[in-house]
Amino acid sequence: MGKNNQGHRANTAKARNVRIAPQKARPVIDLVRNKPILEALDILQFTQKKAAPIIAKVIESALHNVEHSDELDWDVDELIVAQAYVDEGPTLRRFKPRAMGRATRINKRTSHITVVLEPR
Template sequence: MADMETKAVAKYQRLSPQKARLVARNVLGLPVEDAINILRFTPKKAAKLIGKVLHSAVANAEQLPGVDVDNLVVKQVLVNEGPTLKRIKPRAMGRANRILKRTSHITVVVAES
């Protein structure tokens, strides 16, 4: 059987892509079970969000016929930049500084090993 890939995407997540990529690197290439355990004990906001997308990718894989969920491996974790929300912070003497609230698009691809 050909290498079956399944993916899940979470868009517009309120988290900077730079911070999300730090966590994403930790689970790349691991079996799904190991990846879930690592994410569960990683004390970062990104870990929770990537964990949700990973669970979704596994659930998507379960829907396909002939896919053994126990043999799934995290093939790819992409964190792309979403639109940036621009806000202002009032400063002294009537000035204002710009605050950039960044968003991320998180994609997780799982495949059978």
């Protein structure tokens, strides 16, 4: 593994296996990428999408990780959302009965949401 990929970094937060489709979460995360952290949380507070409170929680978690880190001494007011992305998680496959004894597969998609904070 590379130097930057060793373990969990203090300026990162991840939410794995979140029950929202990545296709629905990606437009919301695009709103906050490269924004100051307080502005990003304000944007999410007034965004009427199911993904908004989930992404806000991940950003707050990353913020708390920075605040409580022994190795990082960053000013909270200077932080921006440097990286934010949504990856596809495992798909839950369900079946719905249809006419004439058939069944249709329903894919319930999940997401992995990652947020990385860095100073401006």
